[in-house]
Amino acid sequence: MIRRSPGELYESIREFFVAVDDQGRVIGCAALHVFWEDLAELKCLAVAENTQGQGVGRKLVEACWASAAELEIKTVFTLTYVADFFERCGFHQIDKAELPHKIWNECVRCPLFPNCTEIALIRSVETVPAANGLLASALV
């Protein structure tokens, strides 16, 4: 994940969802960044190590997806090393070259740039699994 200054976090705070435990402690976060009328990125997804494997990550993904649905954005992409997790959340892999150039602006700040091995995945209204039919129908 790309390191972000407190200033950057405040500037983008409206993009973030956080998961909190029953004592109000933050145990996970994810952000939805809008790129265009029909495209947004799910980014900054992380769950505290001691609460992983309990469905928190999936809920954060669903919160971002629902937010995209509210905005009538039909495709959400992500760049990740945990493709399997996103596939379990309704995403499928695509060739990174299919994504618009604009999305790479932030990558130059990554220590791995330009030798990035992240995998690109998208989730589109058209490919939403049946279990998420409510969200899908909210969009169409």
Ligand SMILES: CC(C)(COP(=O)(O)OP(=O)(O)OC[C@H]1O[C@@H](n2cnc3c(N)ncnc32)[C@H](O)[C@@H]1OP(=O)(O)O)[C@@H](O)C(=O)NCCC(=O)NCCS
């Ligand atoms: C990846 C991460 C967000 C997953 O969060 P989580 O709360 O542990 O995941 P969930 O419990 O919601 O898991 C949902 C499903 O994905 C599967 N899953 C979880 N982590 C997985 C992984 N690393 N690889 C493959 N599958 C995974 C779960 O088994 C579960 O499967 P199910 O469909 O059988 O229920 C979390 O492990 C994490 O924060 N990792 C470190 C940061 C990171 O890699 N973030 C990704 C940013 S690109």
